Amino acid sequence: MSTNSPSSTTAITMLLYLIRATGAIFPIYVGYLTKLGSSLFSYHPFFMTVAFTGLMTEAVFMFSEASLAAGRRHSTKITAHWFVLLLVAVAHSLGFASIYINKELNNKPHFTSWHGSVGLVTSVLLWAQLSVGVFAKYPRILSRVMQARTVKANHGLFGMVVFSAGMITIALGLWSTWFQNNASQVVIYSALVLHISLMFIVCKKFIKKYA
Numbered sequence: 001m002s003t004n005s006p007s008s009t010t011a012i013t014m015l016l017y018l019i020r021a022t023g024a025i026f027p028i029y030v031g032y033l034t035k036l037g038s039s040l041f042s043y044h045p046f047f048m049t050v051a052f053t054g055l056m057t058e059a060v061f062m063f064s065e066a067s068l069a070a071g072r073r074h075s076t077k078i079t080a081h082w083f084v085l086l087l088v089a090v091a092h093s094l095g096f097a098s099i100y101i102n103k104e105l106n107n108k109p110h111f112t113s114w115h116g117s118v119g120l121v122t123s124v125l126l127w128a129q130l131s132v133g134v135f136a137k138y139p140r141i142l143s144r145v146m147q148a149r150t151v152k153a154n155h156g157l158f159g160m161v162v163f164s165a166g167m168i169t170i171a172l173g174l175w176s177t178w179f180q181n182n183a184s185q186v187v188i189y190s191a192l193v194l195h196i197s198l199m200f201i202v203c204k205k206f207i208k209k210y211a
């Protein structure tokens with residue numbers, strides 16, 4: 001049973017709406033900053049922020065009272081959750097391919113910066129989570145080795161790790177030479193606060209639920 005008062009529930013819902021709005025605005029701003037379409041590189045920050053700041057935030061909050069599927073049946077929320085994650089997979093693939101091919105074309109070495117290395121780890125974790133996510137939907141497949149409740153808890157906790165890794169990678173991306181040279185300090189620090197806050201809100205939510 002929830003212990004939140006009606007006014008604190010409204011405040012939390014408003015906060016979630018604000019987070020979702022910012023999650024939509026930031027990728028649009030990054031697209032404007034990169035002059036989307038002007039170079040192969042321009043697709044990388046755009047699609048990665050679409051994937052993590054925008055879509056993954058939507059997917060993670062799909063079961064909250066401020067989500068796209070608020071008020072719908074639980075099964076509808078699950079369908080919306082995995083559908084948005086499919087879009088995450090597409091956006092991430094485009095973001096990853098654009099930076100990788102761009103480096104190949106320019107004869108530059110791969111994964112040399114902290115952002116690039118942590119980004120690679122995040123990408124592997126993301127695809128691992130997307131691949132095993134099917135077990136959270138059909139936990140009976142693992143019934144011989146794990147209870148359904150444990151499968152779902154593991155899915156939630158691993159999802160929290162992937163989401164946090166995404167937020168950290170973006171924070172490191174904000175300190176890439178390109179971002180530092182193109183964005184103002186106000187934008188850089190606001191974006192840092194946004195992504196670190198998102199990470200803490202999601203961690204708190206999942207730790208409270210499963211730990």
Ligand code: HEM
Binds near residue numbers: 109117123178
């Ligand atoms: C605001 C968002 C982002 C910006 C501004 C950004 C910017 C950059 C820049 C300038 C590079 C080339 C220099 C370098 O290697 O560090 C790069 C590389 C890279 N980024 Fe990002 N990035 C962002 C988000 C992400 C995210 C969310 C991921 C992964 C989940 C990611 C994964 C990578 C990887 C793996 C590389 C290295 C690719 C290679 O060496 O072949 N980036 N990014």
